[in-house]
Amino acid sequence: MAENCVIVSAKRSPFGKYLGSLSEMEPLDVGVKVAEATLSAPGKSLKENIDQVFVGNCIPSAFETGSVTGRQIGLKLGMDVFTTTVDTACCSPLTALRMALWGMRLGELDSALVIGVEAMSRVPHSSRQLRTGVRIGEVKLPDPIFPINYPGYNSVAVDASDGAEKYDVSKRMLDTFAMGSHLKWADAMKEGKFDDEIVPIKVRKGRNEYLFSQDEMPRPNGNIALIQMLPTVFGAKSTTPGNAPGLNDGASAMVVMTEKKAKSLDLPILGTIVDQAGETDMPFGISWIPAKAIKKVLERNKITIDEIDLIEINEAFAAMPLVSTKILAGGDEQKWYGLINRTNVNGGAVAIGHPVGASGLRITMTMMYELIRRGGGQGVAAICGGLTQGEAVIVRV
């Protein structure tokens, strides 16, 4: 049997809103700050004990030089170990985690630092025309994040709302779940639940310098009725700014090890990674791919969904958790409500924000810390990625 792999540290930055608190900071530095805090969280620095670094990121053009961004972060951390930068869109940080898992299971690694980082506020408009010069006519400056789509395919907002329609999830349900996300975040915030995972970061914004310590996106004082009034976007049937997350900035990081190594270093074990799986479907299947990925990883481990205490499904749109839980419930309405009740219990990306390359680790640690607060259990976290790939991870505490 392969090595038992455990999480010994997990931290994230507060997530900034579009053009908000993190928007004037180099994303490399946000990644470095979060990684530093993660490495030192167990009470001693783990820098010397890391075999490799894996970094997930979705839109590299936000960096000054969008190549080997992971290695750039690693060197800034003073860690000269092999560093892999991966892009599987929003799946990136969980794919990075899965690669670390492979390495540990193969016996090549005993430990790894995994990072997810994104800076959507800093993505430049860009033009291919300028390289050769423009003889006559306009220069086009396309915006790669408005809307987010891939050449030849629908925008993801359209695919999400088509999925909701296919699985008969009403717009009111999407809007209700979206409002719930804000309210659940507010309740969790009030109870100080995010203190376990958030690393406050000193930021500069305009002339102000301050400690950024709380997610910036949530609007718990709104209501469903107002969300219902918002117009749909990009030709989607039900997707509106109200049932989607924003364009956000942030980073998250984890240190994972073999259980043996963690014990030898006398480190606290926060949770065990039971297993991970990646899955794909037709490119428009983005709303239900979390369900497919979850099914795959659960079946492989002979666990049923009823044995799962907590579910995190990233709210790329409110459609993803709703469509996916409905599939997992096998269409049983009552069972569906039961699953929704256990999903994203402290709010999700609609409220907290979705820095696309950082969310995968965020949902995993948010779930893990909630399991710890509840005195243990097992949870599954899943995320969808562009052109329909999905990642799912089972964590046991």
Next chain:
Amino acid sequence: MGELRYRLDRKKNIAVFEIDTSGPVNTIGEQFIADLVKATEKANSDGVKGVVLASAKAKSFLDGANLMEIMKDPSQLNLKHVVLKLQETLANLAKSPFPVVAVLTGQTALGGGFETLLWTCDHIFSTTGSKMGLPEVNVGLFPAGGGPETLRKIAGLKTALDVVMGGKVLPAEFYSKSGLVTMVSKDEILQEAEKWIEGHQGIINRNYDPDWKEPDLLSNDERQKLIKKARARYCICPEKPYLKAAMDAIEEGLDLPFEEAVKNEVRHFAPLITEPNVKNKIDLFFAMTGIAPKIAKVNPKKSLSTEEIAIIGAGLMGQGVAQVCADKGMKVLLIDVDKATAEAAIEKIGAGLEPLVKKGRWLPDRKERLMNNLRASGDYEKLKTIPLVIEAVFEDLDLKQKILKEVQDVNPDIIFASNTSTIPMEDISAKSNRPEQVVGMHYFSPVPLMPLLEVIQGPKTSEAALATAVTSGRRQGKTCIVVGDGPAFYTSRTFGVFVMTGFYLAEMGLDPWEIDRLALEAGFPQGPLHVYGTAGGNVVYHAGCFMSSRKPDLLTIPESVGKMYEAGYVGAGKPCFYKNGMEPDKSALEFIVRNSSLPTPDRDEAKEMLLLSMVNQAFLCLDEGVLRDYFSMDIGAILGIGFPDCWHGPARYVSQKGVKATLGRIQAIYEKYNLAFFKPAREFEKLIACGVDRGLL
């Protein structure tokens, strides 16, 4: 000065304060107050002979506080500061040595605007068409800019109570009786004002005149009687703290000197802003003015022309719709069995409008234009060229189907709008081969006064039919909500269950008149048994029977309703629970069938049952796709069926009480009394699953 221009006529030495605040109507905010302070100082330092208050806006003189500004910082401290500052400013202008007069040319002076006039002006000149009043209680506040005191000084306590507590806005003519207001024509208004100033140099503002005699000055006993009566009438519902605060301020003001009385108003006023139900009323005001006009989402490009309209059925509803359409400039063809019947109906419309013209509420040419837009006919052939027909005949499926067929035989392209309160579009269009042309337009009686129109989209209703109904409805000045198909739609169903709950409570052993009183305490404008008579027992009975035939698992008609109906106890001229308006008619008791298998609820639970009967139906309508959004739910409930406005509507009620708590109460009532319509809506469960316990609206 940004919101108030100071113009001095040096020859006459009279200053004009011209009010022109930002926004479509003039409102009182911090900028306006600052400008008024400066203008008053300037008039004093210029040593003017007098000041004329005027407005640069066509329809608005000065219409109360800037609510948007208040809601930006809704704290007691801020509100107290703003109102005291306004009072101080008004006092300084009033105590200035020169006379102050106002000129209103067909404009409105509401709330703080009217209080400004009442406090500072020695005289007011107005043309016809101007309106003044103190509607603050309608937004959950009360006039604290001296209104209760200053109005009493010119109109007496009784009128002050009526206007303040009733939130009334009245034509300028009403106040001319007091001697404060003089009606003049627009051409000579400024001249008259200046003449008045010339003739009244040295006048002391009446609010500061120790010799001023309040009209209808009553003895202490008589005053106490009036106060007690007003308290009983307006302060019955403890959920409306603004009415109690207003009453307390008025009563305490009776024994205080003017300057202390107005300060005492602020003491009662400022704490209101922290009350949730006051916020509900303010939010409701914004919902009605900002959101209601656009909640029905239709594509206006799909609408057919609304210039011409036909109405079939010249009864009370048909006449009402015809009158409203003609008043808004549409050409109306009113059709009944024969031309003579339709003509008689048009005559009736004219006769009904005559008192309005006589009283001066309407200008004669408005009525004339309206009447010119009405034509009578007994012939369907004329429908060939008309895009929209509204059918307003009896609530009878066969009759409606028959008329639909006859209409579509003549003009298959016409949009057929049925004015029905209960019958689904699916049934009405069941035998038609053009069901997409059929849409529902559910009006409320009396049509000219009720602002709501419930537009019903059947499963086959086309986008064009829906857009035409909504566009026409909006042109008629109605607030439209679009609902899905189903027996009794949203409003009739919810209202019907409310009335039936009243009867069930009586059958459980509560005194019928006590039930109505409890409803008033809960904030309803009228109790369920009272409403049974005023809405018409016949209508209620037939609608109830229809509902229970279509949804037997939802509603069984209480036996007592049938007994009353059979005995002819149906109100509207016939006996009912009340005689001569408000006097209990105990003979109705013999029809109440006591159901001893059910426990008798206590007073609080009975009140809660009345409220929750409506709330649960509204949410069941979400389950069934009849309702789709929370703004339509709340606006429909307030405008159409008298849900207590202090709660803003069912959605806000649930938000405030909590979804889990509400579901718990409905479930408990359902289990205790075994009434099917209390079976909780599934929507509650969905909300809870999604983590929503508040924040619906």
